[in-house]
Amino acid sequence: MTDWLSPQEWQALALSLKVAFWATLVSLPFGVLVAWALARRRFPGHGLLNGIIHLPLILPPVVTGYLLLLTFGRKGPVGAWLESWFGIVLAFRWTGAVLAAAVMAFPLMVRAIRLSFEAVDPKLEQAAGTLGAPPVWVFLTVTLPLILPGLIAGAILCFAKAMGEFGATITFVAAIPGQTQTLPSAIYAFLQVPGGDASALRLVTVSVAVALGALALSEWLAQRASARIGSHTGGRDA
Amino acid sequence: MLEVTFRHAFPGLALDVCFTAPPGITVLFGRSGSGKTTIVNAVAGLLVPDQGRIAVQGRALFDSATRLNLPPHRRRAPYVFQEARLFPHLTVRQNLNFGRWFTRATAPDFGAIVEMLGIAPLLNRRPAALSGGEKQRVALGRALLAGPEILLMDEPLAALDEARKAEILPYIERLRDAGGPPVLYVTHALTEVARLATTLVVVENGVTIAHGPAQDLLSDPTYAPQLGLRDAGSILTARLVGQEADGLSRLETAAGPLWLPQVQAPLGSVLRIRIAAQDVILSRQRPQGLSALNILPAMVSALRMGDGPGALVQLAVGHEHLLVRLTRRSAEALTLEAGAEVFAILKSVAVAQSNIFPPTRQAPHDAEP
Numbered sequence: 332m333t334d335w336l337s338p339q340e341w342q343a344l345a346l347s348l349k350v351a352f353w354a355t356l357v358s359l360p361f362g363v364l365v366a367w368a369l370a371r372r373r374f375p376g377h378g379l380l381n382g383i384i385h386l387p388l389i390l391p392p393v394v395t396g397y398l399l400l401l402t403f404g405r406k407g408p409v410g411a412w413l414e415s416w417f418g419i420v421l422a423f424r425w426t427g428a429v430l431a432a433a434v435m436a437f438p439l440m441v442r443a444i445r446l447s448f449e450a451v452d453p454k455l456e457q458a459a460g461t462l463g464a465p466p467v468w469v470f471l472t473v474t475l476p477l478i479l480p481g482l483i484a485g486a487i488l489c490f491a492k493a494m495g496e497f498g499a500t501i502t503f504v505a506a507i508p509g510q511t512q513t514l515p516s517a518i519y520a521f522l523q524v525p526g527g528d529a530s531a532l533r534l535v536t537v538s539v540a541v542a543l544g545a546l547a548l549s550e551w552l553a554q555r556a557s558a559r560i561g562s563h564t565g566g567r568d569a
Numbered sequence: 570m571l572e573v574t575f576r577h578a579f580p581g582l583a584l585d586v587c588f589t590a591p592p593g594i595t596v597l598f599g600r601s602g603s604g605k606t607t608i609v610n611a612v613a614g615l616l617v618p619d620q621g622r623i624a625v626q627g628r629a630l631f632d633s634a635t636r637l638n639l640p641p642h643r644r645r646a647p648y649v650f651q652e653a654r655l656f657p658h659l660t661v662r663q664n665l666n667f668g669r670w671f672t673r674a675t676a677p678d679f680g681a682i683v684e685m686l687g688i689a690p691l692l693n694r695r696p697a698a699l700s701g702g703e704k705q706r707v708a709l710g711r712a713l714l715a716g717p718e719i720l721l722m723d724e725p726l727a728a729l730d731e732a733r734k735a736e737i738l739p740y741i742e743r744l745r746d747a748g749g750p751p752v753l754y755v756t757h758a759l760t761e762v763a764r765l766a767t768t769l770v771v772v773e774n775g776v777t778i779a780h781g782p783a784q785d786l787l788s789d790p791t792y793a794p795q796l797g798l799r800d801a802g803s804i805l806t807a808r809l810v811g812q813e814a815d816g817l818s819r820l821e822t823a824a825g826p827l828w829l830p831q832v833q834a835p836l837g838s839v840l841r842i843r844i845a846a847q848d849v850i851l852s853r854q855r856p857q858g859l860s861a862l863n864i865l866p867a868m869v870s871a872l873r874m875g876d877g878p879g880a881l882v883q884l885a886v887g888h889e890h891l892l893v894r895l896t897r898r899s900a901e902a903l904t905l906e907a908g909a910e911v912f913a914i915l916k917s918v919a920v921a922q923s924n925i926f927p928p929t930r931q932a933p934h935d936a937e938p
Contacts, residue, residue: 454654460641461613461648462715463671469642472667476658559658 336537340530342509343517344537350425350513351493354432355440355486362440362485369441370448387499388438396502399431403503427504428511432493440489447481448474480553487549491542514538571595571719571751575611575621575631579775584608584618588780590719593767594745594752596783598759598796604775605755609721612753613648614641625718625751642671647712648721651728653704655696661707662692668715677714685747686710686740702733706740713749723755735923741765742927759800763787763843764926771795788890790873790881793846798879802845803892806928809838817862817917823887824865824913829920834927843924846894850914851882853903863915867891869905884913 336344368374369381387395403410404422413419421427451474459469475482497515500506506516518534521527571590576583584604588595597605610616612623612630620633625646630639647668655664665679665688683689686706696704705725712720725741726734742765745752756762762769766783771792779792786792788803807820809832818832820840827842834840855864867884874880880900884891891913905911 452654454650454652455656457615457641458648458650458654459656459667461615461644461646461721462668462711463642463645463647464667465642465671466640468671472670473656 336533337530339508340517340534340537343512343514343534346425346428346509346512347494347514348541350428350432351490353429354436354493355490357429358433358437358440358489359482359486362437362444362489363482366441366444366448366485370445371453384441385438387435392435392496392498393502395434396431396499399427399434399499399503403427403430421504423504423507423511425504425511428496428500428513431499431503432496433489435496435499436489436492439492440485443485443488444478444481447478447484450481451477476559479556479559483552483556484549487545487552491545494538494541494545570626571612571753572622572624573608573612575618575623575633577607577611577616577618577621579607582775584775586611586621586775586777588770588777590751590753590770591768592748592751594741594754594765595768595770595780596762596766597753597755597770597772598757598762598766599772601757603772605757605772606723607775608772608777609648609723609753609755612644612719613646613721614639614644628718645672645716645718646721647715647717648723649705649708649712649725651724653696653701653708655699655704655707655711657696659695660692661688661694661696661699664696664707665692665711665714667711672716677716679714682710682713685743700733701729702736705729705733705737709737709740709744713744717750720750720752722752724757725754726756726758726761738764746927759797759802760843760923762796763802763804763841763924785890788883788892790871790883790892793873793881793892793894794875798894799847800845801847801881801892801894802843802924803890805842805844805886805889805891807840807842809834809836809840811836822865823889824867826863827865827915828862828917829925830917831922832925833922834925839928841926841928842920843926844891844915844920845924846881846892848915848919849891849893851893851895851899851903851905852912852914853909855912856914859914861914861916863917865891865913865915867911867913869907869909869911872900872905872907874900884911886913 365384400422401407405411405414405420410421421430455473456469459473464472495515500513501516504511506512506520512520514534518531521531574587576585582604584607586608597608599605607616611618614630617638622629623631629637630644631637656667686709688706688710691699691703691707699707726737745765754765762783768780769783769786770780771778771786773795778795779786784804793801805822807822807827809818810821811819813819816831817828820827820829865886867886869882870885870890871883874897878896880895880897882893882895882900882905884893893913
């Protein structure tokens with residue numbers, strides 16, 4: 332089964348999947364929190380937060396990667412603190428690739444979730460409150476199920492973006508085969524060596540397949556979720 | 570018992586609210602923009618008043634003196650809104666059970682409420698598959714099953730057409746007469762007031778200008794301008810005693826017999842009849858050779874001359890009151906004054922079927938003609 336990809340290619344694919352998975356999982360709670368705050372709260376710094384979230388979208392990825400290196404590198408303020416207190420090192424590790432991918436994908440995720448928060452009628456949450464539901468339960472039993480399609484869309488978008496992240500990742504954690512060489516950096520590396528075209532092409536095919544698969548999965552999940560909300564279907568099932 | 574006293578200033582509207590709501594349905598009545606919904610929101614905890622006190626059955630929900638302000642979910646004051654606000658991702662059954670997840674003990678019987686509201690066939694559907702009237706019945710059931718100490722309803726019928734209103738009104742009456750929780754009910758429809766209210770609170774420009782038993786306020790000439798002169802009317806209690814051969818029904822009131830067309834009710838039932846103030850004619854002598862069938866002896870108990878051409882007269886009919894609207898010229902020509910004896914004349918066909926209601930159990934005056 333492993334014949335059609337070389338060990339190095341397999342490594343790159345597995346690493347990318349791992350990085351994208353963790354980037355999505357770790358950023359999801361923050362994404363929900365930030366999207367909720369932006370959609371539902373008015374506070375000083377609202378516009379600033381919105382701007383900072385969107386920065387990775389408009390900055391050159393290399394700049395984002397370099398800023399991450401300055402902040403989270405072993406000599407950076409946060410990086411040094413993380414290392415001395417928790418022994419966590421991000422720079423030039425796969426965990427750093429997770430951070431870079433998460434930061435780059437964050438604006439896309441927040442956008443999708445924020446839109447679905449804005450589509451939830453606050454009057455439903457108000458009604459739930461008067462029926463005796465404490466705010467946390469209102470969120471879990473009313474808001475969360477109603478934003479589920481947007482949540483899924485945001486997560487898949489984040490996953491796909493994380494799979495393809497290149498600029499910030501290579502700047503922050505370089506492309507060490509087996510450690511930080513993700514799919515895009517592997518493709519780039521293969522293109523730099525004579526005779527690497529075949530490898531690059533195989534990995535390109537794999538990326539396209541993964542991206543299409545993610546898209547199809549998100550469509551299917553979102554459709555199921557909207558059917559549950561029952562806005563269009565009759566749902567007269569017993 | 571709900572006690573509400575508070576002040577709150579909005580730009581352009583200053584609320585000054587003071588009333589108590591005994592068991593039964595207390596209707597907040599006033600023009601749109603008079604602050605009725607704001608009052609209900611303050612009871613629900615959706616609005617924090619500047620100062621005052623709100624208490625249900627002696628339990629304070631809000632008290633600016635002690636800085637107490639319970640959040641909505643701890644007030645046990647479920648709210649039925651104009652739009653049903655059912656949760657679209659839950660079935661009817663799950664919607665009904667929503668409040669029960671959060672109330673300990675005292676949760677009312679699910680089966681009894683489902684049966685009272687006639688929603689058993691809907692339990693497995695989702696809200697998107699319900700009609701407007703069905704949605705509102707489910708919303709009512711959901712509120713009742715949350716174990717309310719007070720039930721709040723803000724124009725729950727306003728978004729429905731006449732047929733749907735007629736479908737829901739009996740359920741609200743049943744709730745009132747079954748000795749359910751006190752209900753605070755907002756409307757600007759006088760027919761709903763006449764039909765549902767045990768207590769009436771009149772709201773004008775954010776101020777509660779009057780509150781008391783609905784039957785008394787509806788026949789009080791002082792408040793008729795606020796209630797709407799064209800719609801003004803009072804309520805007589807009557808007992809159905811016979812169905813006559815020509816299709817008329819004979820009823821007994823405290824002041825004498827009343828004939829109305831085809832009243833659909835079992836013989837002996839006590840009914841409430843809303844009589845529009847402008848449908849009553851007054852005469853000093855018992856008229857002869859008149860087509861109108863109903864001539865009730867009465868005594869003027871209050872008189873209010875309007876600023877324009879109109880006047881309002883309150884009549885004592887037995888121990889009940891009848892409100893009459895006529896011109897000032899007529900009032901002067903008849904030399905009406907408090908204590909004057911008159912005859913109130915009412916055409917049988919002036920009373921529509923929709924103005925004949927079943928009685929309230931807590932009716933302030935019980936007619937024993």
